[in-house]
Amino acid sequence: MSRTVPREIAGHDCRVWPEEVVRSGWAARFGLSRRAPRPLVVDVGFGGGEFLTELARRDPDALFVGLEGSFKRVLKLARRLSRSDLRNVRLMAIDAAWAVDHSFEDESVTAFWINFPDPWPKRRHQRRRLVDARFVRRLAQRLIPSGSLHVATDDSEYAQSISRVLEGERRLENVHAPALHRHERPEHAATCYQLTMGASGRCCCFYHYQRTASATSALDTHGCDS
Numbered sequence: 001m002s003r004t005v006p007r008e009i010a011g012h013d014c015r016v017w018p019e020e021v022v023r024s025g026w027a028a029r030f031g032l033s034r035r036a037p038r039p040l041v042v043d044v045g046f047g048g049g050e051f052l053t054e055l056a057r058r059d060p061d062a063l064f065v066g067l068e069g070s071f072k073r074v075l076k077l078a079r080r081l082s083r084s085d086l087r088n089v090r091l092m093a094i095d096a097a098w099a100v101d102h103s104f105e106d107e108s109v110t111a112f113w114i115n116f117p118d119p120w121p122k123r124r125h126q127r128r129r130l131v132d133a134r135f136v137r138r139l140a141q142r143l144i145p146s147g148s149l150h151v152a153t154d155d156s157e158y159a160q161s162i163s164r165v166l167e168g169e170r171r172l173e174n175v176h177a178p179a180l181h182r183h184e185r186p187e188h189a190a191t192c193y194q195l196t197m198g199a200s201g202r203c204c205c206f207y208h209y210q211r212t213a214s215a216t217s218a219l220d221t222h223g224c225d226s
Contacts, residue, residue, distance in 0.1 A: 009075075009078055009079055009082050010082065011082045011083070012081070012082050012087065013078060013082060014078050014081050014082070014087075014089050014090050014091055015074060015075075015078050015090070015091050015092070015093070016029045016090045016091070016092055017092070018092065018094060018098075018099070018102065018103055021092075021103045022102060022103065025105075026040060026063065026065065026090075026103075026104075026108075029090055030063050030088070030090065032063075038061060038062060038063050039059075039061070039062040039063065039110040039111075040062070040063050040065065040104075040108060040109050040110055041055065041059075041062055041063065041064050041065070041109070041110055041111045041112075041113070042064075042065045042066075042067065042104070042109055042111070042112050042113070043055070043064065043065070043066045043067065043113045043115075044067050044096045044100075044112060044113065044114045044117075044130070045067065045068060045069070045096060045114065045115070045117055045130070046066040046067070046068050046073075046077070046091075046115075047068070047073065047115070047116075047191060047192065048073070048077075048191070048192045049066065049073070049076075049077035049080070050191060050192050051113070051115060051188075051191045052064060052066045052077075052089065052113075053077075053080075053081070053084075053086065053089070054188075055113075055188075056086050056088050056089045057086065060088055061088075062088065062110070063088055063090075064088055064089045064090070065089075065090050065091075065092065066089065066090070066091045066092070067091075067092055067094055067096045067099050068091065068092075068093060068094075069093070069094070069095055069096065070093070071093040074091050074092070074093040075093075077091060078091055096130060096135075097130070097135055097138075100135070100138045100139060100142060101138060104142045105142070106141050106142060107141075107142070107143065107144050107145070107147075108142060108144065109139075109142045109143050109144065109147060110143075110144055110147050110148070111143075111147060111148040111149070111150065112139050112142075112143070112147075112148070112149050112150065113150045114130065114131065114149075114150065114151045114152070115150075115152045115191050116152055116153060116154060116191065117129070117130040117131060117151075117153070117158075118130070119153065119155035119157070119158040121155065121157065121158075126161075129158070129161070131151060131158075131161070131162050131165060132165060133165050133168060133169070136149075136165050136166060136169050136172070137169060137171075140169050140171035140172050140211055141171070143171075143211040144211065145211055145212070145213045146210055146211060146213055147210065147211045148175075148208060148209070148210055148211075149166075149172060149207075149208075149209045149210070149211075150206070150207065150208055151166070151206075151207040151209075152185070152204060152205065152206050152207070153204070153205050154202045154203065154204050154205070156203070156205075159181070159205040162205070162207060163180045163181070163207075166207060166209055167180075169209075170212075171211055171212060172209040172210065172211060172212065173209060173210055173212050174207075174208075174209055175208040175209060175210055176207070176208055180205075180207075181205040181206055181207045181208075182205075182206045182208075183203060183204060183205065183206070184204075184206070185204075185206045
């Protein structure tokens with residue numbers, strides 16, 4: 001019999017709802033004024049939440065948003081965070097593509113993190129992959145100039161697809177060029193999945209791209225293909 005996770009949260013509840021963000025923006029969801037902007041970092045598909053939590057601990061002056069399609073995972077992490085001293089994290093149980101389209105303004109996000117998205121290895125399922133040209137285009141639009149996009153995968157075929165998509169987005173430039181990616185990311189905490197998968201000897205590909213500083217002026221001149 002599966003274990004039921006209680007839905008109520010005693011104390012601080014870091015969950016937010018899409019309509020609240022659309023209505024008043026992210027600053028209000030953190031209890032801040034729009035006149036006092038702070039770096040906004042988004043973890044897309046945070047899974048168990050250990051990576052997101054570590055990011056938030058390391059940078060208490062930044063604001064962190066975790067997007068996760070699983071209501072149960074959001075609830076579990078929200079309950080853990082309610083017992084911690086972290087107050088710079090907000091969570092949404094939501095489809096990531098919808099959230100990026102509707103919950104973030106252009107040039108408002110400092111960094112996006114996408115750690116080990118489902119590779120959907122069967123050919124008939126590959127249309128469900130998160131990292132495709134349209135999604136990356138939206139992420140690039142939401143990034144501030146010089147903002148970062150980090151992607152990680154341990155699936156070699158998906159890595160080839162991700163490489164093509166990222167290289168094809170003109171608003172982004174590869175921080176690791178001329179290499180397409182790195183195989184280690186020692187400066188950041190490993191996700192629970194990464195630790196488990198690493199024990200089996202699978203190779204990881206870590207991508208780091210930045211929004212080009214000239215992207216805004218270039219797109220203003222030539223138009224936006226959104």
